[in-house]
Amino acid sequence: MEKKTETFKAEIAEMLNLVVNSLYSKKEIFLRELVSNASDAIDRAKFLALTDSSIAAENPEWAVKIAFDKENKTLTISDNGIGMNLEELENNLGTIARSGTKKFREMLKEKGGADLPELIGQFGVGFYSAFMVANKVRVETMKRGTDQAFAWESDLSGVYVLSDGSRDFPGTSITLYLNDDQLEYLDVYRLKDLISKYSDFITYPVTIHNQNPPKDEKSEDREKRLEDEAKAVNTMVALWKRPKSEVKDSEYEEFYRHLAHDWEGPFETIPFSGEGQVEFKALLFLPKRADMNLYMPGQKHGLSLYVRNVFISDDVDMLLPSWLRFVKGVVDSSDLPLNVSREMLQDDAIIRKIKSAVTSKLLNVFEDIRKKDPARYAEFYAKFGMVMKEGVYSDYANSERIKKLLLFATARGEDSRKVSFADYVAAMPASQKDIYYAVGRNENDARKLPQLEAALSRGIDVLLFCDPIDEYIADSLGEFEGHKFVDVGSGNVSFGTEEEVKAEKEAGEKQAELLKPLIDSLKNTLKERVADVRISTRLKDSPCCLVAAEGAMSPSMVRMMRAMQQDVPEQKRVLELNASHRLVEKLGKLTGEELEKSATLLYDTALIAEGSLVSDPARFAKLVTELMLGNA
Numbered sequence: 001m002e003k004k005t006e007t008f009k010a011e012i013a014e015m016l017n018l019v020v021n022s023l024y025s026k027k028e029i030f031l032r033e034l035v036s037n038a039s040d041a042i043d044r045a046k047f048l049a050l051t052d053s054s055i056a057a058e059n060p061e062w063a064v065k066i067a068f069d070k071e072n073k074t075l076t077i078s079d080n081g082i083g084m085n086l087e088e089l090e091n092n093l094g095t096i097a098r099s100g101t102k103k104f105r106e107m108l109k110e111k112g113g114a115d116l117p118e119l120i121g122q123f124g125v126g127f128y129s130a131f132m133v134a135n136k137v138r139v140e141t142m143k144r145g146t147d148q149a150f151a152w153e154s155d156l157s158g159v160y161v162l163s164d165g166s167r168d169f170p171g172t173s174i175t176l177y178l179n180d181d182q183l184e185y186l187d188v189y190r191l192k193d194l195i196s197k198y199s200d201f202i203t204y205p206v207t208i209h210n211q212n213p214p215k216d217e218k219s220e221d222r223e224k225r226l227e228d229e230a231k232a233v234n235t236m237v238a239l240w241k242r243p244k245s246e247v248k249d250s251e252y253e254e255f256y257r258h259l260a261h262d263w264e265g266p267f268e269t270i271p272f273s274g275e276g277q278v279e280f281k282a283l284l285f286l287p288k289r290a291d292m293n294l295y296m297p298g299q300k301h302g303l304s305l306y307v308r309n310v311f312i313s314d315d316v317d318m319l320l321p322s323w324l325r326f327v328k329g330v331v332d333s334s335d336l337p338l339n340v341s342r343e344m345l346q347d348d349a350i351i352r353k354i355k356s357a358v359t360s361k362l363l364n365v366f367e368d369i370r371k372k373d374p375a376r377y378a379e380f381y382a383k384f385g386m387v388m389k390e391g392v393y394s395d396y397a398n399s400e401r402i403k404k405l406l407l408f409a410t411a412r413g414e415d416s417r418k419v420s421f422a423d424y425v426a427a428m429p430a431s432q433k434d435i436y437y438a439v440g441r442n443e444n445d446a447r448k449l450p451q452l453e454a455a456l457s458r459g460i461d462v463l464l465f466c467d468p469i470d471e472y473i474a475d476s477l478g479e480f481e482g483h484k485f486v487d488v489g490s491g492n493v494s495f496g497t498e499e500e501v502k503a504e505k506e507a508g509e510k511q512a513e514l515l516k517p518l519i520d521s522l523k524n525t526l527k528e529r530v531a532d533v534r535i536s537t538r539l540k541d542s543p544c545c546l547v548a549a550e551g552a553m554s555p556s557m558v559r560m561m562r563a564m565q566q567d568v569p570e571q572k573r574v575l576e577l578n579a580s581h582r583l584v585e586k587l588g589k590l591t592g593e594e595l596e597k598s599a600t601l602l603y604d605t606a607l608i609a610e611g612s613l614v615s616d617p618a619r620f621a622k623l624v625t626e627l628m629l630g631n632a
């Protein structure tokens with residue numbers, strides 16, 4: 001091919017600029033990133049060898065080689081993995097084809113580059129970290145199954161050059177032309193240290209070579225050197241195969257970083273093995289933070305699968321139910337055949353058994369953390385509670401266990417204290433039968449909903465459902481230990497003992513009788529907007545509130561359905577009046593236009609009180625102005 005000079009896409013140029021100028025104290029992590037990429041590339045080639053007999057016949061000695069050249073100030077990381085063709089070279093190293101890089105850019109905008117170094121890697125910009133120590137990077141590569149070699153080179157001038165390459169066997173070599181202040185990486189001991197520190201668990205041998213030894217090297221020195229260079233500097237034992245007691249926390253941590261592309265260590269490390277029906281080893285991690293992709297379709301959401309030490313895939317979502325998609329890790333099974341395909345995994349009894357064992361183990365871990373250290377559990381829950389809630393309706397087999405792990409703020413509780421359903425039930429007054437919840441946009445607003453007044457005045461607490469998904473799962477919650485879930489903002493609710501409810505009902509009927517003229521004229525005036533007007537049992541201090549009619553959808557449900565492009569007809573609600581409020585008494589005396597205006601205002605203030613928008617703000621403003629003038 002002819003030499004082709006291409007301009008980096010703006011995003012990459014911007015990112016490179018930041019990478020280079022980052023004052024990251026740990027520039028050394030570039031080696032971890034490049035060795036990690038090399039190992040991934042070999043994983044893929046090895047997997048291909050399972051079905052491609054020509055690779056199998058060649059039987060390559062899979063290896064990662066690091067070569068330093070003191071004279072030319074270069075460091076080269078080579079692998080004999082999958083390699084890249086021209087298109088991949090361009091897509092992977094020159095454009096923002098990968099969503100990780102796109103996300104990275106968005107994050108940069110948000111954070112203004114403040115935490116930049118930590119973000120490297122997290123978003124799969126690992127390769128570019130080479131530019132933290134080098135002013136020029138050259139990639140030589142040949143894709144397995146082809147015989148064409150290509151090269152990619154960039155010196156940070158905003159462009160990269162593609163040309164024919166000189167490799168004569170498949171794989172990739174990445175040569176870094178080191179900056180003058182980064183020559184420490186041309187030292188065998190420094191390199192060895194870095195490999196032990198960051199890449200010891202890589203399952204292929206990593207060897208270090210002096211590419212340009214002194215011309216006058218003595219023959220015995222040369223022999224000794226070559227002997228040393230043939231030895232792997234990493235121990236190569238898969239971490240999940242080693243007994244937990246023999247693995248250092250820092251080793252788990254580095255492995256997690258490699259696996260999850262995370263800059264932080266894990267929140268929890270969970271090594272375990274399945275015995276009995278299926279035999280497997282697993283090493284699972286709970287991250288400290290939610291990935292930005294957690295709610296995006298089509299993102300990697302699964303565990304890495306190995307079959308007898310051979311890497312099969314890094315995204316086997318059949319190994320986890322989708323509500324556990326934030327969990328990272330590896331499963332290594334000796335019961336599966338090596339030639340498994342995705343289609344086979346889909347419907348495999350062994351995979352199903354592993355999935356069930358992994359899920360159960362994770363539930364145990366969550367329950368354990370919650371029991372032993374509630375504060376730590378709350379920290380974890382704040383990050384992943386939302387996605388765990390999906391399990392209530394999507395993982396039928398485990399929904400009872402998942403329910404017990406959920407936490408909610410309550411109307412009476414302090415801001416940060418969240419309770420489980422069990423905590424709530426334990427604190428209920430003896431007369432309370434049902435579990436009450438209120439739906440709001442956020443906890444602060446929900447606490448002030450007029451719909452809560454009567455419950456709170458009776459010493460009944462109310463759970464606050466403020467995640468968009470809460471209302472969605474409310475229907476699936478059914479019962480908890482025999483207690484029904486009841487929305488305080490919909491249908492008819494009554495608090496208190498049977499006698500109290502009865503007395504309340506009778507009083508309400510009497511009041512309704514007395515207020516019949518008002519109720520009728522309000523119904524008439526507001527007939528376009530409300531399904532009914534009635535006396536409330538849930539108000540104490542507020543004059544009125546709006547509640548969902550029995551069987552109707554609540555406003556937040558309507559909002560959510562509409563956001564999902566569903567056609568939802570207007571849901572008329574019920575206006576409830578507080579019969580003992582002075583305003584209601586006063587309204588009873590109004591007629592004609594005055595009553596009509598007050599009815600509109602009453603309805604609009606009920607909307608505002610619950611955080612909804614009024615349909616005609618201009619008219620609302622005009623009426624309020626008139627009212628203020630009238631009172632002046």
Ligand code: ADP
Nearest residue numbers: 037038041083084092123124125126127128172
């Ligand atoms: P990530 O590894 O997180 O995807 P990188 O920026 O490190 O991000 O690498 C970008 C892509 O370039 C990789 O996804 C991979 O497809 C390709 N790549 C990088 N290094 C190698 C390599 N040594 N061999 C083959 N492909 C590689």
